[in-house]
Amino acid sequence: MEQKDFLSSDSPTWCPGCGNFGVLTALKKAIVNINKEPKDILLVSGIGQAAKLPHYIKCNCFNGLHGRALPVAVAAKIANHKLTVIVTTGDGDCYGEGGNHLLHNIRRNVDITVIVHNNQIYGLTKGQASPTTDIGYVTQFQPQGVFEEPLHPVSMAISLGCGFVARGYSADTKHLSWLIGEAIRYKGFSLVDVLQPCVVFNKKNTYQWYSEKAYKLEPSYDSSDKVLALQKADEWDNKIPLGIIYKKQKQTFEEKTGLYNLPPLIEQDIENIDITIALEEFK
Amino acid sequence: MRKEFTITITGEAGQGMQTIGMVLCGLFKNTGCHIFANQDYMSRIRGGNNFFQIRISNTPAYTLRQKFDIVVALDKNSVEIHKHKLAKNGIIIADKKQFKILQDDIFDVPFYDIAKKYGSEIFINSVACGVVLSITGIDFKILEDSLKQAFSDKTTQIIENNIASAKQGYDFTTQEYKQDTYKIVCCRPTKKFLMNGNDAIALGAIKAGCKFYTAYPMTPSTSIMNVIAHFAKNYNIVIEQAEDEIAAINMAIGASFAGVRSMSGTSGGGLALMVEGVSLSGMTETPVVIVDAQRPAPATGFPTRTEQADLNFVLHSGHGEFARAIFTPGTIEQAFYLTIKAFDIAEKYQIPVFIMTDQHLADSYRDVILDPNSMITKRHIIGKDESEGVNSYKRYTLTENGISPRAIPSWIKGVIYVDSDEHTEEGHITEDAEIRNRMVEKRFYKKMKGLMQEVQSPETYNEDAEIILVGFGSTYGVLKEACENFKEKSLGFLHLSQVWPFPSSGVISVLMKAKTIVNVENNAGSQLGNLLFSQTGIKPDASILKFDGRPFDVDYLMEKLEKLWSKKTS
Numbered sequence: 140m141e142q143k144d145f146l147s148s149d150s151p152t153w154c155p156g157c158g159n160f161g162v163l164t165a166l167k168k169a170i171v172n173i174n175k176e177p178k179d180i181l182l183v184s185g186i187g188q189a190a191k192l193p194h195y196i197k198c199n200c201f202n203g204l205h206g207r208a209l210p211v212a213v214a215a216k217i218a219n220h221k222l223t224v225i226v227t228t229g230d231g232d233c234y235g236e237g238g239n240h241l242l243h244n245i246r247r248n249v250d251i252t253v254i255v256h257n258n259q260i261y262g263l264t265k266g267q268a269s270p271t272t273d274i275g276y277v278t279q280f281q282p283q284g285v286f287e288e289p290l291h292p293v294s295m296a297i298s299l300g301c302g303f304v305a306r307g308y309s310a311d312t313k314h315l316s317w318l319i320g321e322a323i324r325y326k327g328f329s330l331v332d333v334l335q336p337c338v339v340f341n342k343k344n345t346y347q348w349y350s351e352k353a354y355k356l357e358p359s360y361d362s363s364d365k366v367l368a369l370q371k372a373d374e375w376d377n378k379i380p381l382g383i384i385y386k387k388q389k390q391t392f393e394e395k396t397g398l399y400n401l402p403p404l405i406e407q408d409i410e411n412i413d414i415t416i417a418l419e420e421f422k
Numbered sequence: 423m424r425k426e427f428t429i430t431i432t433g434e435a436g437q438g439m440q441t442i443g444m445v446l447c448g449l450f451k452n453t454g455c456h457i458f459a460n461q462d463y464m465s466r467i468r469g470g471n472n473f474f475q476i477r478i479s480n481t482p483a484y485t486l487r488q489k490f491d492i493v494v495a496l497d498k499n500s501v502e503i504h505k506h507k508l509a510k511n512g513i514i515i516a517d518k519k520q521f522k523i524l525q526d527d528i529f530d531v532p533f534y535d536i537a538k539k540y541g542s543e544i545f546i547n548s549v550a551c552g553v554v555l556s557i558t559g560i561d562f563k564i565l566e567d568s569l570k571q572a573f574s575d576k577t578t579q580i581i582e583n584n585i586a587s588a589k590q591g592y593d594f595t596t597q598e599y600k601q602d603t604y605k606i607v608c609c610r611p612t613k614k615f616l617m618n619g620n621d622a623i624a625l626g627a628i629k630a631g632c633k634f635y636t637a638y639p640m641t642p643s644t645s646i647m648n649v650i651a652h653f654a655k656n657y658n659i660v661i662e663q664a665e666d667e668i669a670a671i672n673m674a675i676g677a678s679f680a681g682v683r684s685m686s687g688t689s690g691g692g693l694a695l696m697v698e699g700v701s702l703s704g705m706t707e708t709p710v711v712i713v714d715a716q717r718p719a720p721a722t723g724f725p726t727r728t729e730q731a732d733l734n735f736v737l738h739s740g741h742g743e744f745a746r747a748i749f750t751p752g753t754i755e756q757a758f759y760l761t762i763k764a765f766d767i768a769e770k771y772q773i774p775v776f777i778m779t780d781q782h783l784a785d786s787y788r789d790v791i792l793d794p795n796s797m798i799t800k801r802h803i804i805g806k807d808e809s810e811g812v813n814s815y816k817r818y819t820l821t822e823n824g825i826s827p828r829a830i831p832s833w834i835k836g837v838i839y840v841d842s843d844e845h846t847e848e849g850h851i852t853e854d855a856e857i858r859n860r861m862v863e864k865r866f867y868k869k870m871k872g873l874m875q876e877v878q879s880p881e882t883y884n885e886d887a888e889i890i891l892v893g894f895g896s897t898y899g900v901l902k903e904a905c906e907n908f909k910e911k912s913l914g915f916l917h918l919s920q921v922w923p924f925p926s927s928g929v930i931s932v933l934m935k936a937k938t939i940v941n942v943e944n945n946a947g948s949q950l951g952n953l954l955f956s957q958t959g960i961k962p963d964a965s966i967l968k969f970d971g972r973p974f975d976v977d978y979l980m981e982k983l984e985k986l987w988s989k990k991t992s
Contacts, residue, residue, distance in 0.1 A: 149851075199839075200837070210673040222832055243669070404682045407631075415794070
């Protein structure tokens with residue numbers, strides 16, 4: 140497969156310079172590399188600017204409700220485990236509105252990849268704080284500045300037992316594309332948190348701000364060490380590590396339920412189901 | 423002539439009324455009797471007062487009676503609570519010594535002494551089975567077989583102790599109780615099933631090809647997921663306990679989009695969380711079947727009791743305008759067949775379809791005959807073979823009947839775009855006014871028009887009667903028996919097992935002839951009566967409404983009808 144095979148007829152409606160473009164570029168590259176046809180890939184999203192992304196790649200797309208991408212994605216994967224299922228979501232969509240689904244789908248561990256465009260602000264609703272907005276940031280709705288502790292998605296995901304947790308930066312599409320590819324290859328629930336500037340509403344966490352702080356983890360970094368991973372995940376104020384922060388293979392939902400031993404649920408004949416045996420139990 | 427009586431087993435939660443009740447139901451069914459059984463339970467795990475009511479009859483039974491003929495009281499409180507409900511010539515059976523009861527008119531059985539003799543108080547249930555069996559004059563051998571079956575997962579010792587306890591209860595009663603008021607004349611046993619409404623819905627879903635069931639447990643819908651879970655391995659069904667109802671419906675929609683038939687079940691409080699998903703199903707045209715097992719509300723309400731007050735909510739759940747269908751089965755048989763139809767209609771029209779039931783139908787048992795092979799399952803998708811030729815695919819192609827051929831992702835060569843935003847035929851987001859018009863027409867007008875052609879006709883009884891009772895859902899049984907009992911009045915009923923689209927023409931043709939129309943509903947707002955008026959212009963002359971959280975029984979309804987007539991004539 141080549142890039143042109145994934146060319147959508149729909150073009151992005153993002154603001155010029157938006158960090159989402161970098162994620163789109165990186166995801167396209169990653170998808171080409173995994174060597175699957177567009178028909179075998181499903182992109183699922185909720186609501187927000189990040190959630191529009193599936194329209195800009197020619198793959199199957201389910202653009203659902205705010206915060207609800209994960210339930211749709213995991214169930215689609217369960218119904219057809221041959222699909223490669225990727226969620227593109229934002230910090231509001233995934234960490235705010237859909238927070239409960241994130242917690243529980245980390246536990247469920249269905250083999251899907253979640254890419255969070257984390258711009259630390261609500262862009263589509265014009266500039267309110269998001270769950271990841273830094274303390275002190277002033278918005279129209281938070282005129283005294285944000286005083287609530289921001290959510291730390293990377294350390295949270297590691298603590299919850301997520302088997303693949305990575306952080307990327309949308310300005311470094313080459314590195315991000317590699318991270319996304321690794322996340323897709325990982326068997327189980329994988330989370331890629333992407334630093335992604337909002338050029339209109341986030342005047343603090345800009346390209347310059349992220350570029351000054353972001354650094355790539357050394358090749359010698361041991362991503363299987365959970366204590367080390369939690370230490371790295373906590374770095375934020377001065378230096379922000381990029382890369383696969385934590386990786387550990389775990390049994391997936393599909394393995395536990397024996398789904399892989401069966402043809403995908405969608406291929407089962409349902410026109411001739413005989414329930415005589417079940418009915419016997421009610422005699 | 424009808425010969426019947428009602429047995430009630432009552433005690434604290436946790437004393438196993440359901441186990442003993444189910445053993446007795448199976449037993450009476452196997453002697454050829456018809457049964458109707460219902461549980462009345464409190465929202466607690468131990469203590470309180472629960473009762474399991476079994477009506478045994480030589481003609482089919484569809485509803486409850488108000489008075490009990492035999493009350494088996496397993497604790498002291500039960501005697502006090504239920505003695506005023508005792509029918510003429512009725513008997514209360516209790517362990518007077520254990521509970522220090524002085525009352526005379528009680529048939530005293532040393533439940534606890536017998537049970538303890540075999541090792542534990544837990545055997546009082548089996549003693550009770552033996553007592554009831556002796557009173558009803560059934561051969562002990564039948565009970566022995568039933569107990570073996572009921573405790574098949576227990577050790578041989580436990581089974582033997584249960585049988586021995588039952589035998590002693592049986593022998594004690596045979597010796598001490600000499601009346602034959604409640605002796606059963608056995609009919610010829612038939613190959614019938616004993617199940618409740620939720621069992622029927624679960625079995626209907628399995629037959630219909632449901633491959634993915636997800637729900638958050640909520641009384642009284644929970645047993646649907648338990649029954650599907652019980653058979654999941656045999657039928658390759660994936661079940662998942664969702665983190666909340668929002669996840670449940672979105673998961674059901676995700677699985678359905680990917681190509682399988684899927685379902686979720688809940689009660690009103692859970693449905694309140696699901697409504698954004700209902701709207702998503704409507705907008706994305708993704709089929710989904712949702713069971714609303716109603717319980718009294720608002721908010722947490724009466725968790726283990728019954729009501730039919732979600733009709734307005736289900737009719738309007740989800741923002742915006744889109745087609746839907748709502749089935750309201752009145753019997754266990756209808757619960758089974760209409761669940762299969764619900765899956766078919768959901769897939770054919772690519773819409774959300776509701777099955778509305780309630781605690782009364784969900785938890786009440788009857789002997790039924792089901793023919794699973796009478797329903798043919800036909801898929802309404804682009805099949806796998808046909809899919810190979812499909813390349814440039816538009817999910818929302820505008821068609822005459824509003825239904826776009828539905829492709830399954832990965833089966834076709836092309837890709838599928840689905841969006842909750844307003845979208846083009848291809849599925850991409852749009853703000854075009856003309857496309858908006860055509861998509862609304864598709865999702866709303868055109869699909870409703872199609873649905874109207876296959877609406878489930880209401881069932882009628884004595885439809886030329888002067889007085890017609892109108893009801894929906896679980897009141898079917900009480901309507902039927904009231905009409906059968908009131909021979910001196912010209913009384914009939916019309917029962918709706920589908921309320922949306924409203925079967926207006928069938929309803930109008932019957933109600934036009936009626937002199938008096940009375941709607942009978944388990945709610946306070948006369949919700950069906952109002953729907954009837956809004957859809958047909960026909961206004962019921964009177965309403966009989968019950969909203970105390972308890973189901974109707976035939977005696978209650980007849981009493982209310984008598985009052986109505988005496989008021990009219992006075």
